[in-house]
Amino acid sequence: QATGDFIYLQSTDGELVIQARQEAWETNPKVSVIRAAALNVAGVRVEYYTRPTAKLFIDGVETALTRETVTLSNGGRIDFDPSFTKGQRYLIYWPNGFTARIAHHTNDTMDVEVRKEISEKYVVAGLIGNMDGKSANDFTTRDGELMPFSRHEADVNTFGESWRVPASESLFLKGGRPSSETPVGDSPLTLATLDPAAREAS
Numbered sequence: 001q002a003t004g005d006f007i008y009l010q011s012t013d014g015e016l017v018i019q020a021r022q023e024a025w026e027t028n029p030k031v032s033v034i035r036a037a038a039l040n041v042a043g044v045r046v047e048y049y050t051r052p053t054a055k056l057f058i059d060g061v062e063t064a065l066t067r068e069t070v071t072l073s074n075g076g077r078i079d080f081d082p083s084f085t086k087g088q089r090y091l092i093y094w095p096n097g098f099t100a101r102i103a104h105h106t107n108d109t110m111d112v113e114v115r116k117e118i119s120e121k122y123v124v125a126g127l128i129g130n131m132d133g134k135s136a137n138d139f140t141t142r143d144g145e146l147m148p149f150s151r152h153e154a155d156v157n158t159f160g161e162s163w164r165v166p167a168s169e170s171l172f173l174k175g176g177r178p179s180s181e182t183p184v185g186d187s188p189l190t191l192a193t194l195d196p197a198a199r200e201a202s
Contacts, residue, residue: 038171
């Protein structure tokens with residue numbers, strides 16, 4: 001539940017990088033939500049911001065958000081997903097056919113999703129694991145330390161902070177650096193933290 005920019009996933013060959021910006025949720029500041037995503041799509045930089053208004057940038061150039069397909073210079077593309085009814089969702093295709101999705105919900109939060117076939121296209125690692133279908137090795141830091149599954153604050157902090165985006169690697173060139181960053185593990189969220197209505201909704 002930390003805030004700041006994190007490497008959700010990146011491939012060993014550098015063709016795929018997905019970074020997500022987590023910000024404190026106004027309704028409950030102990031909860032972080034995704035408010036922006038930046039991706040390296042085989043050499044093309046794609047940035048999507050939910051605030052102050054939804055904006056899409058491709059290699060630094062603002063691009064209109066429409067229902068039309070946007071063709072990337074490397075043969076990839078971005079498609080609008082008309083089947084999504086809770087906001088706007090876009091499918092981002094790499095030239096080799098790999099797909100990621102960014103969903104902008106009506107409450108100004110985002111989901112960043114990758115398809116299961118990623119293991120057929122790339123060798124990856126990141127905050128969300130390595131997508132090899134083996135959960136036992138997902139809790140691995142950026143420097144390769146395999147950590148035991150743990151809810152201890154120190155362990156969560158070590159793992160999460162290892163995947164924080166260094167300024168030199170940031171793909172968020174139009175959104176600058178986050179104005180507020182809190183370390184992973186600060187004020188951890190528990191079920192007891194949520195109000196009863198939120199617990200029921202989940």
